[in-house]
Amino acid sequence: MFESVSELPLLAVEDLHMHFAVRTGLFMKQTSAVKAVDGVSLQLGAGETLGLVGESGCGKSTLGKALVRLLSPTSGKIYFEGRDITHLSQWQLRPLRRDFQMIFQDPAESLDARMSVRSLVEEPFRIHGLGNRAERKKWVDDLLETVGLSSSSAEKYSFEFSGGQRQRIGIARALALKPKWLVCDEPVSALDVSVQSQILNLLVDLQRDFGLSYLFIAHDLSVVKHISDRVAVMYLGKIVELADSETIYRNPKHAYTKALLSAVPNPDPKVKRKKILLEGDVPSPIDPPAGSAFGHRMGHSRYEETIGMDLSLREISPGHWVAADPTCLELGDWKKISGR
């Protein structure tokens, strides 16, 4: 699908599925499955940020967790630097864990309140048996400096810090083992705007200094656009559009992307844009519509046609991929993409 990319990507995902069993009744028989991630393919290059946006429940966090193998995918393949890591055991993954880490949304919940900042940041080194005590102390001090915390904060506990500072601690932990890529799962959603901008600046600086790659998951589209090189839009477990961030914001093709973009409140009272108001909610991933999920939500007249149709991504212009879905594309785009 991505023949144009000649060199080996850092991360490649092929047709990934992540289903969760729904068990009911006395014998907990599996009655159905939640298709949280339903056939996702993407690639992440070294030093690149891929933004992932979508409404809650669309499977973006599940995808992030599956990629760092906090979950075991149902089917599909995940290649990290050309190596298939889809079915490695947790023990086999251990040495690879140094290369990919995760930053969580709520730093208050992801940090153990009974550990000092020093032991929190030192923990990755201890787990991987790196360095002696003096070396580790120095590394922790360096890390805290890198993320903009004073070294005196090392002896404090996480609850003594504000939300933004706690997020810095989370970032220091994630950076400890010098990873190659990070999954950032809504890292700034819980923060105030002035603090949010500090953390975004920090993430951009770190990327430049260490050549990090990010999978940046967020629901705030202006934040995603700011930090991402490319953006993937996810709807009900599937990617419906993927392009570099300028293109996706200036020239969105998929109806869902257009609706998402128009819903972003603009901090300029004079600009009165026409909003595309979506009716209803994301359908349940337990029993998704047979055809185009978004076409179904909009009640599109051509929905029936999409049942059984191949709605996978096609390249509409170089680097701009969009789901081949007649209910979600303008007629001209649909003709171009389907060749009809």
Add this chain to the structure above:
Amino acid sequence: MSDGNLLEVNKLITSFDTERGILRAVDQVSFSIPAGKTVGIVGESGCGKSVTAMSIVRLLPQPSGKVLGGEIRFKGENLLHVSHQRMRQIRGCEIGVIFQEPMAALNPVHRIGRQVAEVFQIHKKMSKKDAWDAATEMLTLLRIPAPEKRMMDYPHHLSGGMRQRVVIALALACRPALVIADEPTTALDVTVQAQILDLLKNLQSEIGMSVMLITHDLGVIAETCDEVVVMYAGRVVESAPVNELFENPLHAYTQALLRSIPTLDTPPKSVLHTIPGLVAGLGEHAHGCRFCQRMGRKSSMTRERPKFKEVQPGHWLEICKECSNL
């Protein structure tokens, strides 16, 4: 009281009795809400936005929260002096409240219908059956699909957006003159947020109510409000009509807030403006200009509080040598 103002808050002081002494969360806050208009209150977490709102409807955490001074005039009546009985009539009937977390505002063990109908039974003294019909009508007004069916659902059956609609239905049931919406869309997706804000706007013109919208999202403010009040560390630093505030912000804090948000037009990966330092804790607030305190300027050390003045018609500003750009 000037004509046309539904609510006037004047030098409101709200404090909390804590282990560290009596701390002022709201320190002489003044603003007014004209009839039929939407006034946005914006500021970072902990700046006293919600405490101001909860002081108005007397829902401060008890026994620690207390209003120490000032006045809250609603339709000419000082809410700080009315009886508890009168307050119960006002709250939920003349002033509706929309809370941020719909799951916390709804009772998980009662059906939606019962919870909405209850408002009519209590405030409008309707019979059970009439109240039920009125509740169904209310859900229809909020464009909840299949309202008769939803009436029989429990809160956990509904999605976040639908739950928030039910909470709005509760707040608007008695057609209140004022609705206080405390971060009504913060927990929701942008698409649902757009639906809810659109809905509120339509209902506002239908019912003719005023809205006090508390949010930290300047985008939401720009799109929905007529006037904006900017709060910092328990005080109002600036207030103005929305266009004026976004075009001609005069306080350094307002300017910094506006500059620190990325928009769809900011160049990618450019350095965003940040505000150095941290908001001082409640116990450490300076007497002087509190934004100067954050910036580490000596001028915050004076014993004198900066004056809050009308610098242009409708544009109020806290006057500080360093922070106000006149």
